[in-house]
Amino acid sequence: MKVGIVGAGxxxxxxxxxxxxxxxxxxxVRKNMGRAEAEADDIRHAVPFAHPLEIRAGGYExxxxxxxxxxxxxxxxxxxxxRLHLLQRNAQVFREVVSAVLTNAxxxxxxxxxxxVDVMPLAARFAAxxxxxPGRVFGSGTTLDTARFRSLLGxxxxxxxxxxxxxxxxxxxxxxxxTWLLVTVGGMPLESFAALRGIDLSxxxxxxxxxxxxxxxxxxxSGKSATYYGIGGALARIVKVILHNQRSVMTVCVPTPEVAxxxxxxxxxxxxxxxxxxxxxxxxxxxxxxNARLCERARVVRRxxxxxxxE
Numbered sequence: 086m087k088v089g090i091v092g093a094g095x096x097x098x099x100x101x102x103x104x105x106x107x108x109x110x111x112x113x114v115r116k117n118m119g120r121a122e123a124e125a126d127d128i129r130h131a132v133p134f135a136h137p138l139e140i141r142a143g144g145y146e147x148x149x150x151x152x153x154x155x156x157x158x159x160x161x162x163x164x165x166x167x168r169l170h171l172l173q174r175n176a177q178v179f180r181e182v183v184s185a186v187l188t189n190a191x192x193x194x195x196x197x198x199x200x201x202v203d204v205m206p207l208a209a210r211f212a213a214x215x216x217x218x219p220g221r222v223f224g225s226g227t228t229l230d231t232a233r234f235r236s237l238l239g240x241x242x243x244x245x246x247x248x249x250x251x252x253x254x255x256x257x258x259x260x261x262x263x264t265w266l267l268v269t270v271g272g273m274p275l276e277s278f279a280a281l282r283g284i285d286l287s288x289x290x291x292x293x294x295x296x297x298x299x300x301x302x303x304x305x306x307s308g309k310s311a312t313y314y315g316i317g318g319a320l321a322r323i324v325k326v327i328l329h330n331q332r333s334v335m336t337v338c339v340p341t342p343e344v345a346x347x348x349x350x351x352x353x354x355x356x357x358x359x360x361x362x363x364x365x366x367x368x369x370x371x372x373x374x375x376n377a378r379l380c381e382r383a384r385v386v387r388r389x390x391x392x393x394x395x396e
Contacts, residue, residue, distance in 0.1 A: 086328045087112040089148040089190065091182055092157030093121040096198055099317030100155055101128050101140070108136030109325045114151065115142045116158075145185040151193045153327045155320055158182050159199035172204055172389055179205065194362045196323055197224040198316060203256050203338050203386050206351050219340045220363035226338030226353030227253040228319040230261050233298045241294065242284055244270060251275075252336055254353050254369065256382040259299055261353075262375050265291060323358065330360030339363045345376060347383035350390070 088110040090097045101113055105128055113128075115121040121142040129140045141147065148154060159175040179199070186193065197205045202224040230253035232246075239246030251268040255261050268275035279286045297304075305312045326333045338353040339362075345352075357365040371379065 086110050087114065087151045088324055088328070089114045089116065089151040089154040089186070089193070090157060091116040091148075091154060091186060092159065092199070093124045094157065095311045095313035096316055096320075097155065097157035098124045098128070099313040100157065100198070100320040101125075101317075102131065103317045103321035104324060105131055105138050105140070106135050107321050107325065108138070109321055110138060110152075110328060112139045113141075114147045115140070116145060116148065145189045148186055148190045148193070151190040153196060153324050154186050154190060154193045155196050155198060155324070156182065156186075156205075157198045157320075159205075172201055175199055175201075175205060194327055195222045196320065196327075197222065198320055201257075201389075202226060203351050203353070204389055206339055220361065223337045223339040223356075223358075223363050224351070224353075225257075225316065225319055225323065227255070227257050227261055227336045228323065228353075229315050230257060230298060230353075231336045232315060232319060233301050234263055234294075237294050237297055238268065238270075238275075241290075242270060242278065242282070252355055252369065253298065254336060254355070255379050256352060256386060257338070258302075260378070260382050260385075261299065262371075262378050262382075263295055263298060264369060264371065264375060266372060266375075267369060326358050327360060327362070332357060332359040332364070334358075334367065337363060339366075341366060344383045345380035347380060347387050350383045350387045352379070352383055352386060 088104060090101055093115055101115060101124065104110060104113055115125050125140050125142040132138060159178050186195065199205050206222050206224045231251065234251050234253050235246040235249045238249050238251060248271050249268065252264050253261050254264060270278040275286065302312050323335065326335065334355050335358050336353045337356055337358060338351050339356065340349065340351050342349060344350050344354065355367045355369065356363045
């Protein structure tokens with residue numbers, strides 16, 4: 086099966102590498118934006134050590150027959166630039182990109198990684214997909230944040246994070262909501278597991294883990310200027326779910342009729358993802374504080390979308 090990547094920056098390049106390492110798909114096409122040819126060559130040289138995928142760079146026409154296309158194109162945030170200004174500039178990029186992708190790959194599912202990732206899936210629909218099923222275009226959302234939460238809990242509790250179910254929902258970034266009360270470990274509530282193992286889960290410990298999840302990007306960026314391995318792995322996982330119709334529950338973001346009392350907004354929630362994109366959303370039994378925080382962020386995103394529509 087054929088997968089396309091538009092955007093050859095750190096995220097797009099690393100997603101391509103992760104796809105090769107995991108053996109996802111049979112053909113990987115990179116939209117030729119600047120350094121795509123070099124990235125394709127570099128990744129191709131890793132194929133003998135991983136899985137037999139065909140990798141090439143080309144124009145939009147090379148995306149024909151792609152089952153999924155990763156949208157990693159966009160501009161970076163300038164010093165002092167507001168979220169809305171970044172949104173407006175990337176929305177302009179998307180008007181060209183989305184239309185060109187769908188002209189050449191009309192049946193493809195679009196997975197958005199460009200920032201602000203909470204808003205760009207709806208911006209993509211504004212660009213060219215207003216009549217298409219909303220689950221066909223969705224963003225990586227808090228998939229990476231959820232992985233960070235599970236990873237930190239796994240390290241702290243001394244257990245493989247694959248056996249931890251914990252979700253980060255809402256808006257990707259500082260204001261995301263960590264659903265502590267819903268965490269389970271091996272089928273047990275986190276509190277029960279901690280008591281059984283004699284693990285300290287005091288409020289101080291929780292605040293420290295919470296801080297590490299929220300500040301992970303800042304910590305990484307201060308050390309090496311960008312984050313890309315985690316999100317690259319997350320995007321490869323999402324594509325694998327699509328190609329194999331694995332029907333996995335993932336915290337992706339998709340235009341939704343209502344979230345926390347706010348209508349027509351894009352936020353991350355646990356959603357069923359399969360071969361046709363996002364199939365269903367699973368509302369979580371949040372406590373009053375969590376629901377209030379989710380509602381607050383939904384309103385922020387909705388205001389950004391309103392201003393975008395007014396442009």
